[in-house]
Amino acid sequence: MSSGTVHAVDGISFDIDRGEIVGVVGESGSGKTMTALSLLRLVPEPGKISGRILFGEQDVLQMADDEIREFRGNEVAMIFQDPMTSLNPVLRVGFQVEEAMDAHRRFTRQQSRERVVPMLQRVRIPAAKERVKDFPHQFSGGMRQRAMIAMGVSNEPSLLIADEPTTALDVTVQASIIELLRDISRELRAAVILITHNMALVASLCNRVIVMYAGRIVEEGPTRAIFKNPQHPYTWSLLRSMPRVDEVAKERLISIKGVPPDLAKPPAGCKFHPRCRFRIDKCFTEEPPLGEVDPGQLARCWVLMKNIQDPESEAMR
Amino acid sequence: MSRGTLIYAAQRLVLISVTAVVVSSLVFIGIHQLPGNALASERRLNPATEQALLHHYNLDLPWPQQYVLWIQGLLHGNLGESLVNMGTQITPLLLRETTVSVTLGLAAVCVTVFVGMTLGTIAAIRQNTWVDYAASTAAVVGYSVPSFVWAFLLILLTVAPFYNWTGGTFYEDIGWGKPEQIPVPALALGLPYAAIVARLTRASMLEVIRQDYVRTAWAKGLKARIVILRHALRNALIPVISILGPLITGIITGSVVIETLFGIPGLGKEFVTSILDRDYNIVIGVFTFYAALVGLANLAVDLIYPVLDPRIRY
């Protein structure tokens, strides 16, 4: 790895309401996971977080050790990408769920013990009564992710972050996990941030979408608007680079040329300009602000897709 | 303990018995190839007495016949009679001494495991700080200093209180058996190996604290102590357990020296005495006991695995 300071994430800010599911999309390395981890102050060494990370009124970086501990899993819970490695192999699944509740004393020890089985039933683990005593290796991948979800929601957090929750799973179980996430967020009225690079998943699940590129939000808005009228060239390219079942062979797929920038040496101006097909001179020198382009939809671009007559042929040139 | 584990343990016990018989047979045969008869040559005996003695110990028979008789005894748990102290039965003697050695050895293993894991864990969670460097340097120094040197240093460091407490440092004269006599020899025996355990624990911990499940534990909001001890250390210990076997053999080796040095009436001291006295019957007996002890210790270690790691089944 090259040395130097990498600004993985810079100036990210967004609002989520209870019961809302917000999708955070972007290529790998665009800072999605870092955003989530820094909210819990879990950025791995030698990473550093500077500035402020506000959750509501609280600055996560200013919290004492006890406060951040109380915050983790209680205010904000996280579900990780790989359920195969995210559960402790030497502890019983039921215990790992119980432990999450015990940590915050929201329940008495007795209560948390009694809540484990219902919790597992709630995430639809069959024969939960028998399986509490199982170890993770006796669970399938899908079951493990259910257990992770049970652990995450056991303290009824106000925000649940799911980091690529289905990427490591078989296609057949992905849908059921997503369904579970949606139902459980409704039941608990928790806000959910779904980190993914799967646009189809976002389309089916999320109320709003945040598109990240090089550690910045480049576009944000209601899912429907973003999919219908993407305004940032990156969002546009992202959608055009994916096949869609409903538009068979009508449009050609367009790939995004180049690779995401090295965050140790980010380009001047708009971070996307080296890969942008619609760039103008200003993009090379000045970084655009995140401006409102339609009610509720924000984009960080000087050009905006609505100002381009025929993006398809423009992009083909 | 599951059925599979019991069957596994039973198989191992059979194997241990076979090993013990094989080892002691090899020693028996080896020793009977020595020139002259097994009665100590320093003693001048008149021919009639000597003949009577040889007959008493079956030494007048050809060695294959002696071997058969000895094996028959062994299968009945009878290791024969001391050549030097006529009338002393070896099996009860060695059993008595084994309890002494096992007590001391277990104390030493506790020292090793406790000191080693603590140092290793602290070094790992303070990686690349002065604490880590100090612990790592201490580890190399720790196992470069042999057990008997540790013994000398411990005695010198604790001279005054030590004397008042245990009444001396040579237990042959003052008697062995008080619990307060155990710490110093146990520390001397355990410290060199604690250094090895510390090194391994550190490396293993560094590996484990980067694992996803440890991140999950932090994300759940668990206390640091619980994350480190329950989630990280439990997993980090699994590879460390694998050296406990060789380590126990090492501690047994060390105990031969330490028991002799401190005059502790254990198997190790008995072995040295019997070698010096040319009391071959006891030498063979001690070999049998040690082979069984090493086997049992390794079996105990292997039975710890499934307790620590549920993925392992026998």
Added chain:
Amino acid sequence: MAALPQSLESSQEQLLEQDIADHVTLGQDAWRRLRRNRLAVIGLVIISVFIVSALISFVWTPYPTWRQALGPTYQGPTLAHPLGLDDYGRDILSRVMGGAAIALSVGVGASAIASFIGILLGLLAGFYRGKVDLVISTLINVSYGIPDLLIALVLVLLIGRGVGNIILAIAVTAWLGMARLVRGQTLSIREKEFVEAARTIGTPNAMILLRHILPNALGPIVVQATYLVPAAIIFEAFLSLLGMGIPPPAPSWGRMASEGYKALELAPHIVLMPCAALSLTVLAFNWVGDGLRDAIDPRMKR
């Protein structure tokens, strides 16, 4: 070329340097890395000091190592006797120097013989596998079941207590680790393409073992052999301490310690001087061994 940004240019220079470095043999490269390891260098210096004093002790010691009552017995360090006098009034410095000669020859000798046995059996077991491996592995596993000190003690009893016999007795118990290591290395190297290639052109087995397999396992072997030296030195001290080492009046460190133990509180220097020499030597070899391990396989560096 001129348009290349600064960073790219410098990385090309690095590549070039790397290229030149590749022409240096692996051994030279490892030596260069070893020299940069501070503890290993200190270890080498300590070992050199002991080697030099051991060599000098053959022709000259401040006082004869056996001469008794040079002054008051149990006397602590003085100008005339920097390390003091022992219970018989012998000069401890002279005896520590003589002890260095014994310790080093036992350490190096036992390590060499044990390495030879271990390499030979390890190569055979790993290369021929099958029955050969079964016999050798069984031998190794059974031997692991007996504390090595017991075997050595019985051997000394059988073959006597001369320096050569002691070396032999230690070597016979110390080769197990080396054999295991070489066996494992051989098992993996024999599957490599270049061994396959040598086999297809009809290279005899002995040649494959010596030309292809052994040189490729040399790194770990050297490290293991280095670690064997301090282990053998400690072992010799154990034997002497138990009264089964090199017979008196030879000044073995272990014997000096065991003789001084009776007067540990009265005159601790009698015990501490040889113990310090012993521990320091062992520590130095361990440092060098650690340094070698890191230098030969940089990936293993902690």
